[in-house]
Amino acid sequence: MIIEVDRLAKRFGEIEAVKEVSFGVEPGEIFGFLGPNGAGKTTTINMLCTLLRPSAGSALVNGFDVRHEQSEVRRSIGLVFQQTTLDEYLSAEQNLRFHAYAYAIPADVREQRMDELLAIVDLADRRTGSVRTYSGGMKRRLEIARGLLHHPKVLFLDEPTLGLDPQTRRLIWDYLLRLREQEGLTIFLTTHYMDEAEHCDRIAVIDHGLIVGLDRPAALKRAVGGDLVTLAAADNQAAVVEIEDRYGAEATIRDGTVSFQVAHGAEFLPEFVRSFSQPLASVTVRQPTLDDVFLHLTGREIRDSELDAQEQLVAGMARRFGRGPRG
Amino acid sequence: MTEIWRGTWVVSYRELLRFVNERSRMIGAFAQPLIFLVIFGAGFGNLIGSVAPGVNFVQFMYPGIIAMGVLTTSLFAGVSVVWDREFGFLRELLVAPLGRTGIVLGKALGACAVALLQVALMLLITPIVGVELNLQTIVLLVPIVVILSVALSGVGLLAASFMRSQQGFQLLIQLLLFPLIFLAGVFFPINQAPDWLQAISKLNPLTYGVDAIRQAFLGSEAGDALGVTVLGHTMTLAQDVALMAVFAAVLLSIATWAFSRQE
Numbered sequence: 296m297i298i299e300v301d302r303l304a305k306r307f308g309e310i311e312a313v314k315e316v317s318f319g320v321e322p323g324e325i326f327g328f329l330g331p332n333g334a335g336k337t338t339t340i341n342m343l344c345t346l347l348r349p350s351a352g353s354a355l356v357n358g359f360d361v362r363h364e365q366s367e368v369r370r371s372i373g374l375v376f377q378q379t380t381l382d383e384y385l386s387a388e389q390n391l392r393f394h395a396y397a398y399a400i401p402a403d404v405r406e407q408r409m410d411e412l413l414a415i416v417d418l419a420d421r422r423t424g425s426v427r428t429y430s431g432g433m434k435r436r437l438e439i440a441r442g443l444l445h446h447p448k449v450l451f452l453d454e455p456t457l458g459l460d461p462q463t464r465r466l467i468w469d470y471l472l473r474l475r476e477q478e479g480l481t482i483f484l485t486t487h488y489m490d491e492a493e494h495c496d497r498i499a500v501i502d503h504g505l506i507v508g509l510d511r512p513a514a515l516k517r518a519v520g521g522d523l524v525t526l527a528a529a530d531n532q533a534a535v536v537e538i539e540d541r542y543g544a545e546a547t548i549r550d551g552t553v554s555f556q557v558a559h560g561a562e563f564l565p566e567f568v569r570s571f572s573q574p575l576a577s578v579t580v581r582q583p584t585l586d587d588v589f590l591h592l593t594g595r596e597i598r599d600s601e602l603d604a605q606e607q608l609v610a611g612m613a614r615r616f617g618r619g620p621r622g
Numbered sequence: 623m624t625e626i627w628r629g630t631w632v633v634s635y636r637e638l639l640r641f642v643n644e645r646s647r648m649i650g651a652f653a654q655p656l657i658f659l660v661i662f663g664a665g666f667g668n669l670i671g672s673v674a675p676g677v678n679f680v681q682f683m684y685p686g687i688i689a690m691g692v693l694t695t696s697l698f699a700g701v702s703v704v705w706d707r708e709f710g711f712l713r714e715l716l717v718a719p720l721g722r723t724g725i726v727l728g729k730a731l732g733a734c735a736v737a738l739l740q741v742a743l744m745l746l747i748t749p750i751v752g753v754e755l756n757l758q759t760i761v762l763l764v765p766i767v768v769i770l771s772v773a774l775s776g777v778g779l780l781a782a783s784f785m786r787s788q789q790g791f792q793l794l795i796q797l798l799l800f801p802l803i804f805l806a807g808v809f810f811p812i813n814q815a816p817d818w819l820q821a822i823s824k825l826n827p828l829t830y831g832v833d834a835i836r837q838a839f840l841g842s843e844a845g846d847a848l849g850v851t852v853l854g855h856t857m858t859l860a861q862d863v864a865l866m867a868v869f870a871a872v873l874l875s876i877a878t879w880a881f882s883r884q885e
Binding site: 344345346366369370372374376378379380381382383384385389393394396397398399441 | 625628629631632635636639640643644709710711712713714715716717718719720721
């Protein structure tokens with residue numbers, strides 16, 4: 296295990312940002328923390344990278360204790376935060392050199408590594424340009440390059456593609472997957488984008504400071520209970536009764552459509568349509584997504600909990616005058 | 623220990639890099655004291671005439687203006703911390719294996735290096751001011767400026783630990799800046815001021831910086847006539863420097879403590 300977390304908790308005054316989380320990450324794994332804003336993802340990352348002192352529990356990163364071996368932990372990890380942490384008044388090169396000095400990277404290794412990484416993130420031709428002139432995507436790419444400059448064992452990415460357009464998001468993921476391939480790097484990331492979580496080897500679903508599910512994306516989806524059939528009939532109430540009687544599936548009405556789960560949707564559908572008693576306006580079948588996983592595990596959609604969490608956050612900030620979990 | 627050392631040089635290197643990259647700050651660092659010198663010199667010069675035997679007002683004020691330049695530059699160490707916090711770069715520093723003490727010392731020494739550059743520029747106008755510049759003065763100025771700057775950046779860094787926002791910090795600095803300058807004997811000799819004002823002035827680290835720089839330029843004779851008396855004793859240059867070193871050690875220790883505790 297390259298990351299071992301045992302009953303880690305963090306509270307800010309009366310707010311329990313992380314109630315209690317335990318998990319382990321294997322070397323070379325892409326491990327994702329999935330959950331709405333305010334669920335405790337960033338707080339957990341901040342504890343793992345020594346920026347926040349845990350209130351309880353323990354965590355080892357690369358075998359080092361985040362409480363007592365801070366320097367060793369810091370040397371083992373690379374970080375890309377939600378907000379940019381570049382010096383915008385310096386050039387890309389100057390930012391990278393500063394980082395190399397800070398981590399005591401020998402000069403010859405430094406220059407070679409800078410060339411490599413700038414090529415990987417496609418910034419080689421802009422290396423002397425001031426970071427101020429960079430787009431959001433370029434900055435994020437530069438931060439990823441910087442986070443990797445000192446050969447970290449684990450790369451922490453806190454919402455690595457937040458606020459970026461879909462094309463840039465895909466590009467960044469291409470880089471990350473390639474880096475994992477080439478460097479055997481362990482990647483720990485947080486996200487609230489479902490499609491992004493699909494890239495992970497394993498996902499921990501976090502809600503209200505607790506891990507409510509942890510497995511491979513496919514297994515999490517399997518646990519939801521098969522494919523999702525959604526239909527609209529002339530009489531939805533009657534449709535629910537018929538489905539429950541004939542197939543023993545639990546059907547629910549939501550937004551004027553009836554949905555239920557069956558083991559193998561594609562095989563199920565032709566027979567179902569043929570023998571259903573009332574005319575159908577529409578039928579779709581799809582495999583469960585991580586959205587469904589979240590709904591299944593928490594009973595809420597991730598978007599609903601987003602609003603919920605934001606309200607809590609605003610209330611918390613107002614109470615404590617902005618001396619929150621940041622910085 | 624190696625981490626503190628590396629933190630100190632890496633952070634101070636960046637401060638210097640930032641200063642050189644920003645032409646406006648470079649010009650400002652030189653122009654601001656110059657403007658004070660010209661305006662106050664022209665305004666009060668004829669009015670006041672000589673302050674001590676053989677010392678006219680501009681000659682009297684010039685060492686104080688140098689100290690004032692060191693003050694604004696050194697308080698910038700704090701500005702820089704608040705900036706880094708606001709623009710996120712502070713996190714890059716905090717997660718690097720540098721040690722909190724190293725970061726604070728680096729900010730202080732960075733300001734110190736900038737202050738030395740600024741003073742070097744200020745020395746170019748000695749012929750216009752009519753102050754004699756010799757090698758001995760320059761050799762004396764280096765340790766004075768270094769220690770004064772470290773002490774004053776301690777003030778800035780301490781203020782930065784209490785202020786989260788740029789606006790709040792600017793306000794606090796504005797509030798500090800003018801009393802620090804006017805109660806340091808830049809524009810009038812301390813020992814001719816009323817007792818209550820003298821008493822406050824003697825708590826101001828800048829007072830001893832102004833006195834030390836003045837003695838370095840005007841010699842100990844003029845220094846005696848204009849100097850600072852503490853407990854009935856007129857401070858010599860060496861004593862000024864020693865006292866500033868105490869200020870520097872205390873202020874920087876508190877600043878380091880406050881910064882480590884908070885971050």
